[in-house]
Amino acid sequence: MAARASAATILAATEEPEGIDLFLPAGYDLLWSAVVLVIIAVAFYRYVLPPMNKVLDERAAQIEGGIKKAEEAQAQADKALEEQERLLVEARTEAAQVREEARAEGSAIIKDLKAKANEEAARITETAHRQIEAERQAAAVSLRSEVGALATDLASKIVGESLEDSARQSRVVDRFLDELEASEGAAASNGAVPAGSSKEA
Amino acid sequence: MNACRAYDHLGVLLSTLATSMILAAAEGHEDAGGFHTPSLSDFFPSAIAFGDTIFQIDRIWIIRVVATIVLLTVFIVAARRAKVVPGRFQAAVEYLLDFVRVQIVEEIMGKERAKRYVPMLTTIFFTILAFNLTGVIPGLNLAATSRIGVPLLLALWVFVTYWYAGIQKHGLGGYLKANLFPPGVPWPIYFILTPIELLQILVIRPGSLMVRLVANMVAGHIMLVLCFAATQFFLIDSAGTGLMAFGALTLPAGIFVTLFEVLVGFLQAYIFALLAAVYINMSLEEEH
Numbered sequence: 001m002a003a004r005a006s007a008a009t010i011l012a013a014t015e016e017p018e019g020i021d022l023f024l025p026a027g028y029d030l031l032w033s034a035v036v037l038v039i040i041a042v043a044f045y046r047y048v049l050p051p052m053n054k055v056l057d058e059r060a061a062q063i064e065g066g067i068k069k070a071e072e073a074q075a076q077a078d079k080a081l082e083e084q085e086r087l088l089v090e091a092r093t094e095a096a097q098v099r100e101e102a103r104a105e106g107s108a109i110i111k112d113l114k115a116k117a118n119e120e121a122a123r124i125t126e127t128a129h130r131q132i133e134a135e136r137q138a139a140a141v142s143l144r145s146e147v148g149a150l151a152t153d154l155a156s157k158i159v160g161e162s163l164e165d166s167a168r169q170s171r172v173v174d175r176f177l178d179e180l181e182a183s184e185g186a187a188a189s190n191g192a193v194p195a196g197s198s199k200e201a
Numbered sequence: 202m203n204a205c206r207a208y209d210h211l212g213v214l215l216s217t218l219a220t221s222m223i224l225a226a227a228e229g230h231e232d233a234g235g236f237h238t239p240s241l242s243d244f245f246p247s248a249i250a251f252g253d254t255i256f257q258i259d260r261i262w263i264i265r266v267v268a269t270i271v272l273l274t275v276f277i278v279a280a281r282r283a284k285v286v287p288g289r290f291q292a293a294v295e296y297l298l299d300f301v302r303v304q305i306v307e308e309i310m311g312k313e314r315a316k317r318y319v320p321m322l323t324t325i326f327f328t329i330l331a332f333n334l335t336g337v338i339p340g341l342n343l344a345a346t347s348r349i350g351v352p353l354l355l356a357l358w359v360f361v362t363y364w365y366a367g368i369q370k371h372g373l374g375g376y377l378k379a380n381l382f383p384p385g386v387p388w389p390i391y392f393i394l395t396p397i398e399l400l401q402i403l404v405i406r407p408g409s410l411m412v413r414l415v416a417n418m419v420a421g422h423i424m425l426v427l428c429f430a431a432t433q434f435f436l437i438d439s440a441g442t443g444l445m446a447f448g449a450l451t452l453p454a455g456i457f458v459t460l461f462e463v464l465v466g467f468l469q470a471y472i473f474a475l476l477a478a479v480y481i482n483m484s485l486e487e488e489h
Binding site for chain 1: 251254255265269272277280281283285298319323324354416
């Protein structure tokens with residue numbers, strides 16, 4: 001191309017910078033570049049990166065703290081659950097134990113009361129027996145005297161003779177009584193005997 | 202402007218895309234008229250103030266200042282408002298910061314070693330990113346890293362850092378021995394290997410960082426200008442002629458290159474920071 005050859009001659013004539021000039025620094029270029037770079041570097045080192053890093057660290061710390069807190073809460077919850085279960089088991093055991101004890105105590109009380117009642121019943125029965133015996137004896141004694149008087153009275157009326165003589169009277173009564181007692185065995189089979197015998201007397 | 206000359210332009214355009222950008226830029230510059238050809242003088246704009254002194258202020262200075270202000274505003278506002286529970290804006294900024302920290306520094310160095318170098322590499326990454334992206338921002342239209350100053354100083358920073366890290370860890374002798382006389386090599390090989398390794402740690406590593414960045418940005422700018430200048434020429438200057446049809450090619454190409462430059466901007470920032478991390482990490486490695 002013709003343009004290329006002519007370009008070379010024109011390039012030599014004008015003040016056109018050559019390719020190499022691109023890589024040869026001028027003083028003013030270096031000066032201002034240095035000024036600009038120092039400003040940027042100072043700004044980044046002092047005003048940009050430290051606050052950003054602080055924020056990043058804070059964030060990391062918060063995230064870590066959050067995770068830790070959650071873990072702690074989880075552990076606490078686990079512990080609480082375990083404690084609760086333990087308490088529940090304890091309470092159940094205790095309840096069972098109390099029930100068992102109550103049952104044992106109940107049966108002991110019942111046994112005790114039963115024994116006491118039996119004893120009481122026996123005592124009452126015996127007392128009654130004794131009382132009956134005493135009453136029977138008293139009745140026999142009073143009967144003996146009353147029946148004696150009555151019989152004498154009756155006999156005197158029947159016989160019409162005075163039995164004032166005490167020896168005779170006593171003899172008659174005793175005899176009567178002996179007869180009466182002797183006839184008692186027969187009286188069990190025949191109720192009419194005493195009346196008959198008294199009539200005989 | 203006749204059709205023949207237009208054809209000549211197209212030839213330049215195609216050969217440019219196919220071969221060297223810089224050469225093409227120089228070639229195209231002779232053409233006057235409606236076709237603004239990209240040239241190296243784009244990277245050396247005339248002074249606005251303090252011309253020819255060390256304090257010279259020009260277009261790239263303005264671009265750098267604007268990029269710096271935007272970059273620092275975004276990050277300082279994000280840092281000031283940083284909360285434990287982030288909003289969208291903070292989440293986006295945090296995503297970018299995390300990208301550098303995790304994907305670049307920790308990936309290369311491991312978590313423990315990374316801590317010390319994260320601020321430096323973060324600064325480098327975002328400086329380069331912001332300065333690269335000015336290349337596709339309307340009104341700025343020139344990457345602030347396309348002139349050697351910034352890449353050179355950044356490369357120098359990396360250079361000093363990896364030398365310092367190596368010497369601090371192994372001592373000067375230990376560092377040089379580990380790098381210049383790698384074990385497990387038969388001794389005659391050292392005659393070739395040692396000078397190469399020395400060149401590596403002295404020149405090639407920082408030089409490649411610097412040149413790769415500048416060359417990418419320069420090439421990107423030239424491609425962009427080429428596409429848009431051609432579009433301007435075909436669609437506006439050649440309005441009504443059959444050449445307008447070429448505009449249908451150059452305009453989408455310009456849009457594509459713009460998007461491509463965004464990608465390259467990210468990529469170069471990533472590569473620079475990544476290689477810086479690799480170089481520093483190599484200095485810190487145990488004997489290998």
